[in-house]
Amino acid sequence: MDAHAYGASLCEADADLLNSIRKALPILSDLSRSDLLLYLPVGSGEAVVSDQARPHSIFPVYEQDLVGKQVDPQGAPWVFQALSSIRLRRGVQSGTVRDARIVREVLPVLSDGRAIAALSIETNLLAHERHRRRSVAFRQAMQRLQEMVLRGELTGAEELSPFGEHDGIVVVDLQRRIQYASGIAAHLYRRIGYMSSLLHQSVYDLETADAELVDEALSCGSCIEREKEEHGRIWIRKAIPLYVRREWWSFWLRRIPGLPSPEGSVPAGVMLTVHDATEARDKEEELKAKLAMIQEVHHRVKNNLQVIASLLRLEARRADLPEVQQALTETVNRILSVAVVHEFLSYDSAGVINLRDVARRIVEQMGQSVMDPGKGIEFRLTGPSIYLSAQKATACALVINELLLNAVEHGYEHRDVGLVTIDLVDDGEWVTIEVGDDGAGLPADFDLDAHGGLGLRIVSILVQGDLKGNFTLHGEEGVRAVATFPKTSLGGAKS
Secondary structure, three states, rough: OOHHHHHHOOOOOHHHHHHHHHHHHHHHHHHOEEEEEEEEEEHHHOOOEEEEEEOOOOOOOOOOOOOOEEEOOOOHHHHHHOOOOOOOOOEEEEEEEEOOEEEEEEEEEEEEEEEEEEEEEEHHHHHHHHHHHOOOHHHHHHHHHHHHHOOOOOOOOOOOOOOOOOEEEEOOOOOOOEEEEOOHHHHHHHHHOOOOOOOOOEEEOOOHHHHHHHHHHHHOOOEEEEEEEEEEEEEEEEEEEEEEEEHOOOOOOOOOOOOOOOOOEEEEEEEEEEEHHHHHHHHHHHHHHHHHHHHHHHHHHHHHHHHHHHHHHHHHHHOOOHHHHHHHHHHHHHHHHHHHEEEEEEHHHOEEEEEHHHHHHHHHHHHHHHHOOOOOEEEEEOOOEEEEEEEHHHHHHHHHHHHHHHHHHHOOOOOEEEEEEEEEEEEEEEEEEEEEEOOOOOOOOOHHHOOOOOHHHHHHHHHHHOOOOOEEEEOOOOEEEEEEEEOOOOOOOOO
């Protein structure tokens, strides 16, 4: 969210700094195992939450979206203490959120010796105590990372994928030696054969891509993410270069030539994260194989239905009685309507069908197989794309087919020209299929239950039974058949 929307007086440099911080908040939240709230001062003497990040590595403190929430000095004094600071000072305090104890640390975002924003780092008490018990090397690395973010020096962070609770962390110094390896990281390396401790080992001694990634991150001074298969495992690594302010760097550690660094900062090492994606990739490949098999099944079902339809066409041509020919032709169209859905499923494994595409294909089939070439009856399809499950799309295909057959056979039995319309309506939760014609219309005493033929009975059963909707017929001018049903399986009839 743009800071200027809150009336903050920001120069271009301050706005750029805040934008850099915003990009880094998601990965910092994950690695810190903390909720992050960025506060900007507003002209009324209050502050507003301009940005929020929730961790993927731990259950967040805040379930709700707090962006836009305003606070005052009485309700959140810690925010205004940070906003009045002229230098970075660290200190934690306890608090309560939803009756749960939390620990927060609020740090100022400084620009030219003044605070332009405040970053609140908040986590639950248990996670805070675990962090305190970790090694000095890890806590120092996290502190450096947080301060880099506050200075707007963490570049490339917006390109990183989330850091999860089952990912490992390794901290490497400038001499490429491992100063910290989390328990999860040690377990992941044991999977590829490194049974001894990783501490103080050189990443060059590991037969992995770690050394190459560390060198690349320090060379370009930006975050990097790579996926690579090694020792039979698929690892996703992130490399985050760590920098410290030049004046904090011990005088006897000279800057290594060739390493770029932000102005006023010098490199201090790299934080590596490791994610084992082997099982996930195996499941993806297994799912792809299953979907390919399902698509092949739909393709074969479609082909088999088309073969059956072809055989019935042959029987219809050989039949002597017109009523037999008509019955076989109608059966062919029903079979082909179902085949249309399987055809779409053979191309798209998502199992979601566009009703408009199904209706268009059925109209094309109707013109090819049912319509008398000597008649000038036009079909017109209107309405948006409506995506339904395969089961509902199959029922809709049969409904549209039967209604079109009914309109052609009964509406234009004694007419050679006409217009049949198919209107699709999406009301959000409900879908309406309306098929109308300008044909002969319904008899004055028409009753659907008493006078409806097989096709209309099929439509009524499908709409009420399979689609859980309503079906009505109107015959003022021509005939208008309306089927209305919910998109999901929930809900009853629409009044």
